[in-house]
Each structure stands twice: as C-alpha cells, then as structure tokens.
Amino acid sequence: MNRCKNCVMPDTRPGIQFNEEGICYPCLNAEKKRNINWKTRQDVLRNLCDRYRRNDGRYDCIIPMSGGKVARPGASGASGASGASGALGACSAASG
Numbered sequence: 001m002n003r004c005k006n007c008v009m010p011d012t013r014p015g016i017q018f019n020e021e022g023i024c025y026p027c028l029n030a031e032k033k034r035n036i037n038w039k040t041r042q043d044v045l046r047n048l049c050d051r052y053r054r055n056d057g058r059y060d061c062i063i064p065m066s067g068g069k070v071a072r073p074g075a076s077g078a079s080g081a082s083g084a085s086g087a088l089g090a091c092s093a094a095s096g
C-alpha cells in the first residue's frame with residue numbers, strides 16, 4: 001500500500017492520486033491555497049460586486065456556489081486564471 005508522503009492518506013481511498021513525488025492532490029491543492037494572494041482576490045470580488053451593487057440603499061444578495069470538490073489542481077473546468085473553483089451568483093430582490 002502506498003501512502004501520501006505528506007498526510008499518509010492511503011492509495012485505498014477511492015479516486016486518490018499522487019504526483020511523482022508521492023504527494024496526494026488534496027495536499028498539493030492545500031499548498032496552492034496557502035500561496036493565494038487573498039488581498040488581490042478580495043479586490044477582484046469587490047470589483048465584481050460593484051458591477052451589480054444596488055445604490056438605492058436596499059439590500060443586495062450574494063449566493064456563493066461550489067462546483068464540488070476539486071481533488072486535482074486544474075481539474076475544474078470552471079476555473080479561471082485565479083485557479084478558483086466555484087462561481088458567484090448575484091441577485092437583487094425585485095420590488096413587489
């Protein structure tokens with residue numbers, strides 16, 4: 001039985017894969033997230049929200065959505081240049 005050299009996850013776990021150095025993709029993905037510039041990501045989110053933000057004092061609503069778990073870097077077809085998975089939905093409540 002092979003195990004991840006970082007977290008000791010066994011290769012008996014369904015769907016687990018290891019890179020050539022014996023590190024599992026969830027560990028590689030966790031390392032990738034440690035290197036994300038969250039300030040830049042926050043600015044991108046704020047700019048995106050500004051495109052849809054109401055300016056009449058009423059509430060806005062953001063619905064974050066996930067495309068599911070991404071076990072391998074780059075495995076998500078929805079990934080943008082940032083490498084993030086998932087999507088962001090925005091809506092404004094219609095007045096009745």
Ligand SMILES: [Zn+2]
Binds near residue numbers: 004008009027
């Ligand atoms: Zn691991």
